[in-house]
Amino acid sequence: AQTVTQSQPEMSVQEAETVTLSCTYDTSESDYYLFWYKQPPSRQMILVIRQEAYKQQNATENRFSVNFQKAAKSFSLKISDSQLGDAAMYFCAYRSAINNDMRFGAGTRLTVKP
Amino acid sequence: EAQVTQNPRYLITVTGKKLTVTCSQNMNHEYMSWYRQDPGLGLRQIYYSMNVEVTDKGDVPEGYKVSRKEKRNFPLILESPSPNQTSLYFCASIQPSTDTQYFGPGTRLTVL
Numbered sequence: 001a002q003t004v005t006q007s008q009p010e011m012s013v014q015e016a017e018t019v020t021l022s023c024t025y026d027t028s029e030s031d032y033y034l035f036w037y038k039q040p041p042s043r044q045m046i047l048v049i050r051q052e053a054y055k056q057q058n059a060t061e062n063r064f065s066v067n068f069q070k071a072a073k074s075f076s077l078k079i080s081d082s083q084l085g086d087a088a089m090y091f092c093a094y095r096s097a098i099n100n101d102m103r104f105g106a107g108t109r110l111t112v113k114p
Numbered sequence: 115e116a117q118v119t120q121n122p123r124y125l126i127t128v129t130g131k132k133l134t135v136t137c138s139q140n141m142n143h144e145y146m147s148w149y150r151q152d153p154g155l156g157l158r159q160i161y162y163s164m165n166v167e168v169t170d171k172g173d174v175p176e177g178y179k180v181s182r183k184e185k186r187n188f189p190l191i192l193e194s195p196s197p198n199q200t201s202l203y204f205c206a207s208i209q210p211s212t213d214t215q216y217f218g219p220g221t222r223l224t225v226l
Contacts, residue, residue, distance in 0.1 A: 100164065104149075107156050
């Protein structure tokens, strides 16, 4: 079965600085999707960014970008110009394109210091 | 406004008392899913449904049932809740064109 690992339970960053959250996954499939979700204290799950495995180009959404290394099965999230509102739990997730099985990592709690 | 709604948002119940958590989406999505979130474990998929009358087990289906009689609704049923089902539950639906998951606001369930 696929697994998703986030090795950093907590991270902290200074406001306006850049931080990178790590994620690795294990799969034998060649076609899948990867996601980063943000969960603020409100508990709502908010999609931050999405990457299709067949695309070599790294996804970017404003201040958020990913470093997708398919061979290494790595999918890190970079947050540039960190803002206080970025403070939240961040979850890395994998979705199979074959059976739609969805797997999440345990999460990384990001603190942003003013 | 596109949204996924869940009810109730908070529920405290006792062991063995059957309960249903409702989930409804207004986006006409075919794919819907239920997750539970526990500290240190992230979200784990309980059941998912690819369309009306089509449901499949996820990672942790034991103790749960679901039904999908119409496209917009996907209720989660706990026939005989136990304390180990105390958790935060999320319903979600997927927009196929972008593979974006829309999550509901969550249901905090406590089983005493």
